[in-house]
Amino acid sequence: xxxxxxxxxxxxxxxxSIAATAFADAAxxxxxxxxxxxxxxxxxxxxxxxxxxxxxxxxxxSGRIPDNVQLYxxxxxxxxxxxxxxxxxGWVALSQTVRxxxxxxKTPVKAGYTVYxxxxxxxVNMRTGPGTNNSIIVKIADGxxxxxxxxxxxxxxxxxxxxxxxxxxxxxxxxxPAQVETKPVETKPVETKPDETKPATPTEEVNQSPAPDTxxxxxxxxxxxxxxxxxxxxxxxxxxxxxxxxxxxxVLLIIVIAILLIVxxxxxxxx
Amino acid sequence: xxxxxxxxxxxxxxxxLEIPTGWAFGANTKKKLITLALANVITNPAxxxxxxxxxxxxxxxxxxxxILMELAAVAVEGFIFSKCKIFNRKxxxxxxxxxxxxxxxSGEVINLLIK
Numbered sequence: 242x243x244x245x246x247x248x249x250x251x252x253x254x255x256x257x258s259i260a261a262t263a264f265a266d267a268a269x270x271x272x273x274x275x276x277x278x279x280x281x282x283x284x285x286x287x288x289x290x291x292x293x294x295x296x297x298x299x300x301x302x303s304g305r306i307p308d309n310v311q312l313y314x315x316x317x318x319x320x321x322x323x324x325x326x327x328x329x330x331g332w333v334a335l336s337q338t339v340r341x342x343x344x345x346x347k348t349p350v351k352a353g354y355t356v357y358x359x360x361x362x363x364x365v366n367m368r369t370g371p372g373t374n375n376s377i378i379v380k381i382a383d384g385x386x387x388x389x390x391x392x393x394x395x396x397x398x399x400x401x402x403x404x405x406x407x408x409x410x411x412x413x414x415x416x417x418p419a420q421v422e423t424k425p426v427e428t429k430p431v432e433t434k435p436d437e438t439k440p441a442t443p444t445e446e447v448n449q450s451p452a453p454d455t456x457x458x459x460x461x462x463x464x465x466x467x468x469x470x471x472x473x474x475x476x477x478x479x480x481x482x483x484x485x486x487x488x489x490x491x492v493l494l495i496i497v498i499a500i501l502l503i504v505x506x507x508x509x510x511x512x
Numbered sequence: 513x514x515x516x517x518x519x520x521x522x523x524x525x526x527x528x529l530e531i532p533t534g535w536a537f538g539a540n541t542k543k544k545l546i547t548l549a550l551a552n553v554i555t556n557p558a559x560x561x562x563x564x565x566x567x568x569x570x571x572x573x574x575x576x577x578x579i580l581m582e583l584a585a586v587a588v589e590g591f592i593f594s595k596c597k598i599f600n601r602k603x604x605x606x607x608x609x610x611x612x613x614x615x616x617x618s619g620e621v622i623n624l625l626i627k
């Protein structure tokens with residue numbers, strides 16, 4: 242019996258350590274899933290994106306999201322919304338935005354810029370509609386320049402080889418590759434890189450740094466405007482997982498305490 | 513956090529349903545009822561958390577997972593009942609199964625009423 246109690250106490254100590262780690266690592270803010278779009282409206286012309294839902298968190302990107310950009314909010318926490326913009330993922334203050342109606346959010350937004358296909362597996366699928374549930378028309382190889390006429394929920398409406406279709410803008414870049422198949426385009430460089438798998442950020446055309454209208458040539462983009470991946474951004478799902486881990490650790494702790502109590506009660510009753 | 517609210521609500525519901533049922537089956541002393549309550553504390557939050565995890569992250573395993581977890585809870589509670597001699601001269605595992613079935617069925621009825 243003493244040995245059993247000793248083992249249980251050791252388990253208790255181990256669980257306390259795990260719980261302490263979980264407390265340290267887990268996200269400590271409540272996150273709820275969301276599914277709506279907003280338009281950026283700030284008094285000073287731009288909205289910061291941060292790693293967490295609060296001004297105490299660092300900014301994800303050096304620039305700000307300009308006014309009138311439409312963002313898709315996939316999670317909310319305490320009047321902050323989780324979104325992605327130009328390949329960055331993070332939190333924005335919803336007080337600096339205006340929520341759009343579902344009808345407006347589903348309306349394609351006129352674009353008018355060129356993107357270049359850039360994927361990890363050699364090509365992007367052009368589909369009949371804006372979403373992976375739509376059937377594939379053709380696969381477009383990497384490096385192909387495409388003129389985006391309008392965007393919707395992170396998808397771009399294009400014409401390729403005489404056929405109209407939609408591609409995931411997350412699989413494209415506004416930076417011209419070294420060898421590019423050029424097409425006649427009218428363009429101003431705009432960065433968009435939302436995910437194909439989750440509808441992230443529908444975007445308005447944005448001029449972060451004005452570029453000349455180059456007619457038939459793909460416009461050049463400064464290296465700082467290319468879209469890096471934001472690996473360290475806290476995702477909504479990671480936050481949920483963090484909460485679960487935290488609560489699982491607490492439940493484990495409570496279970497161990499209950500076992501100890503049962504053993505103690507029954508030891509006393511046997512005496 | 514909403515998860516904590518769900519856990520607390522489910523635990524309270526389990527107490528309300530299972531302790532009187534255990535008393536009806538023969539857990540008629542204070543210590544036995546406390547042990548019964550502690551057995552619920554051991555199994556109920558774990559099962560509820562497991563069900564939430566399945567619902568949120570592993571929908572395809574939800575139904576079979578729930579059944580497995582409930583059976584595990586029955587086994588754990590039955591083990592505690594047998595070691596602590598809660599129900600004299602009766603099979604503790606069958607009693608655990610009965611108590612959990614009553615609790616599970618009541619929970620489903622409550623869910624239907626809420627909906």
